[in-house]
Amino acid sequence: MFLAHIFSLFLVAWILQLPDEMPNTYVRALSLNNQLKLCKHPSKLLHQLRSMSEVTLSSIDNGKTITLKRGQMLVIRLDENPTTGYRWSTPNLSTQVLQLKNDQFNQFSHGAIGSGGQRVFIFQANHPGQIKLQLKNWREWSGEESTIERFETTIQVVE
Numbered sequence: 001m002f003l004a005h006i007f008s009l010f011l012v013a014w015i016l017q018l019p020d021e022m023p024n025t026y027v028r029a030l031s032l033n034n035q036l037k038l039c040k041h042p043s044k045l046l047h048q049l050r051s052m053s054e055v056t057l058s059s060i061d062n063g064k065t066i067t068l069k070r071g072q073m074l075v076i077r078l079d080e081n082p083t084t085g086y087r088w089s090t091p092n093l094s095t096q097v098l099q100l101k102n103d104q105f106n107q108f109s110h111g112a113i114g115s116g117g118q119r120v121f122i123f124q125a126n127h128p129g130q131i132k133l134q135l136k137n138w139r140e141w142s143g144e145e146s147t148i149e150r151f152e153t154t155i156q157v158v159e
Contacts, residue, residue: 057153065154068125074098076123078135078151080105081116085139086148088119097129097157125157 054073055066068074078088082105090100101124107117121135137149 059151061153062151063153065156067156067158070125070128070157070159072125073101074123074125074155076121076135076151076153077118078121078137079116080119080137081114083114083116085142086137086146087140088121088135088137088151089140090121090133090135093133094131095126097125097127097131098123098133098155099126125155128157128159130154130156 054075055068056075056077057064057066058077059079066074080086080088090103093100100121102120102122104120105117106120108115123133131154133153133155135151136147137151138144139146
């Protein structure tokens with residue numbers, strides 16, 4: 001049991017040092033029971049932790065091609081100021097390959113009235129295939145000509 005505890009501490013320390021693609025939410029989700037299971041089958045569960053990682057994109061990733069495993073999450077963070085009427089949206093999104101799980105706006109921490117923040121889209125890779133994900137920052141009621149910015153990425157989902 002002592003070795004199991006030492007291994008659990010080592011594992012948590014190792015997970016905390018993982019790159020940003022492996023968010024701390026998964027560390028918080030590990031219960032003591034799961035940590036003990038890791039001690040019994042470390043290679044199997046470490047592989048599961050790695051495969052659950054999120055891929056996070058921002059405006060600097062515009063135009064890139066990304067490969068996701070089925071079930072993996074994709075997070076896209078784009079600057080937005082909805083008080084101007086402009087908002088990021090996902091027009092014509094086919095949910096066969098990629099499914100939108102969440103769409104929310106997070107205001108920047110200084111919180112001044114009228115200040116901007118980030119639009120956060122969370123997608124899940126549903127089925128193997130390829131999709132060209134197109135987002136646009138626009139005033140929907142003003143039509144296509146109101147688009148001021150676009151974000152496009154090609155998503156390849158594999159088993």
